[in-house]
Amino acid sequence: MKRLIQMILVGAGFTANIHTASAVFVVDDQVVSDPATFLGDPEFDSRTNQMVWQDALGDLWVADIDPATGDISPLDGKGTLVDSGLASIVGVGNGPEWTYGVQDAHIAYTRLINGTTRAIGIASMDGAGGWTTRILNDGFNRWRPEGTSPSNTSAARIAYIKGSGAGNQIAWRNIVDSTSETVATSGVDGARFVAGSSFLVSTAKVATVSQLQIIHEVTGQVTQITFGANHKYNPATFIAPEFNEPMITTMQNKTAVAVWRNVAGVWEKHHTINLPTSKGYVSSPEPFTYGGKSYVAVVAADALGVGNFPFQPAGDTEIWIAGIDPGQPFYRRIDDPSTNAQRSEPEVYEADFGPVVFYTETDPVAGTAIVRRADTGLGDTTGYDMPLYGGPWSVMHRDNRNSGSTPYEIPDAYVGHNLAFLKNVQINRPTMGPKGNIYIPYYDTNAGYARKFASLEAATGAVNYSHDSTVLLPDVTVAAGNLIDRNGDYYVSTEGAMNKLDSDGNLIWSTPIEGFTRSPQFTSTDKLIFLTWNGWVYVMEPSDGTILMGRTMTGWRDY
Structure with a gap:
């Protein structure tokens, strides 16, 4: 497969787009919501092909996404009214979020009780395609929930802020078991679950520098994992198929994206993504994976800070995707470069034809917000150079x-x-x-x-x-x-x-x-042999399942 080098003219300068692909990338950036409806900061679920968002009146809406086209139905996003009385996003700092169990998806959000008290609401799909809602048991004075990721292999959980002012705490729990609530030994700024692990990640000021810390999900013990003079903001997590392990992305000093990897128990910076653009700031890095590779969708901006949101991009902005492999640089601007607009909140959705990025385009003067959909072009990537899920080492060819x-x-x-x-x-x-x-x-x-x-x-x-x-x-x-x-x-x-x-x-x-394994084979003596995703090799007797050999090849790693 040929390696194509595409040069895209942006403004007065050039940016390199280096990527293995089957076709030259062509920008496909379209308005997909009703321009007459203020529709901002939606969250997308590729499992159920739905979108959730909160309007200015505090109503919670769910709309459908057509996986064949990536279109929103209905265009105003008001497909099903799920709940009302949500707390203002401006006051809480976040809108509704999806949270996932093994096969189930729920919506977690902040309700306002009697106009003053915050509480966590949970919306769950019923068997008839509708929604049931409830206030979380012991959910009062708990707010801004973050959910478990689609890769979660246990019960759906949420992390949130517990408290109503001074003395706020980071807490988390199973969404159906109030007795499972655990509180971090320190920290007040909220946390997110680290995909594929038993930890959460948050940030905390150490001296004057914002650093990453992980929180043990069982004990609540907090451990600082980054050091140095660079600030780390807005952590997000994903399971990288290149390594089959959790990784973390952060904003670095608001000007770049840092990618972190746990190497032998020590979190190290795997890559620093400096976008090839004249914009000096980044916002809302959103990691995602496709075709056995990891990417980040991110906003490039001239300035940050909108109202109560210090990391929100201001002015004319751009939407980019970038790879995490420092040995194979990949940068691609995917929004329409012929127009200037204030773009924010990139959200990745995997359509049938490949991943797309939905984002919000805001006009502060007109007071409008619409949703646009930009194709990443990654759906065209194919060939034998594509790594297998979990890495080719675990496959018996x-x-x-x-x-x-x-x-x-x-x-x-x-x-x-x-x-x-x-x-x-x-x-x-x-x-x-x-x-x-x-x-x-x-x-x-x-x-x-x-x-x-x-x-x-x-x-x-x-x-x-x-x-x-x-x-x-x-x-x-x-x-x-x-x-x-x-x-x-x-x-x-x-x-x-x-x-x-x-x-x-x-x-x-x-x-x-x-x-579990993906590639069992028979030996020349008719025994069953296979490797597991976490580094074990087995030989078994096919007639009765007796293990003839079972041995770990990666005993130094903590899965």
Whole structure:
């Protein structure tokens, strides 16, 4: 695949856009909300294809997103009125946020009780496609909630500020268990969960410098993790597929984006992103991943500070995405460079054609706010140079290109059959059996994202069977790593177990393992061999699931 170097003319200067891609990037930046409606700071959920936002009257609205086009429906964002009486964003400092369990998504927000007391509200989808709302038990004098990420593999939780003035504390809890509330030993500015870990991250002034600190989710113990003279603001977290581990982004001195990685127990700066633009400040860095790589969506601005929001961009601004790999610089401006506007709050949504960035365009003079959608162009990126989810080290390849690609001849045409949308195609891979049937684990979008696996006829797409995987495989959080033996028996990994089922979907055995695998294979002596995402290698007896060897190769790492 050729490496293209594209030069984009912006204003009076040039900015380099270096990226491996299948086509030259063309800006696609469109208005997607009703210009007559003041619609600001929405939050997007790629799981349920919905958008949540709060209007100036304190009403909580949910609208649909079409994953095929990225369009908002209805255009004014007022699809379903979920709740009313929300506290002002200006006073609280944030609007409603999504929070995620293994398969469930909820909305957390700050309500105002009797016009004076703040409390946390929770909105949850019911089985009929509607919403139920409630005030959190023991939720009074708790506000500005932040939720767990879509990668969360346990119950949905929120972190928030506890208190009503002097003596505020950082606290967090399970959204259904008031007794689970834990309070940090120090800190007052709020916190966010570190994706894929048992920690939260926040900032605190040390002497005169804003530093990062992590908070142990069980004990509340606070540990400073950054040092030096540079200020760190507005931390956000993500799981980087390049390393299969949590990382943190921050604003550095309001002028750059810093990316942090835990190396052998010490948080180190992995990369500093200095945007190739004449704008001197950055705002709202939003990390995201796609195609096995990590990126940051961020605003470039001439100045920061709008009202009570010191980090909000002011004046004419730009929307950029950038890569986190210091060895392969990638910068791309994705908003329309032919127009000047005040742009803010980039939010990434994964459409069917690739990730897009929604952002708010504000006109302070006219008093309007609209939502625009800018395509990242990353959906065009493809090829064998794309890293696999979790890194190629954890995959046992069986073709001579070491690519994991099919060993069969590629046909000139395909016949498509639709079963259900695969929520994570990087993990949920189909496998063909010896009789031409296809086995596949998947999320059923027509049944509340129920975890299932099915057998299909490859020639016709007819469903032989489709089972609820939580019935046959209790406590399953993910199904991956399909393998078929010569008898048509089916081997599939779940979180913490390797399982064998017959061709009718009946469970034969289930053996506990560390983590889960994506690439089991048979040895030359017909034993089952596989690697797990967290560095274990196993050899098992296929007939009964006996572990013949189980050994960690990364014992120095804390997963």
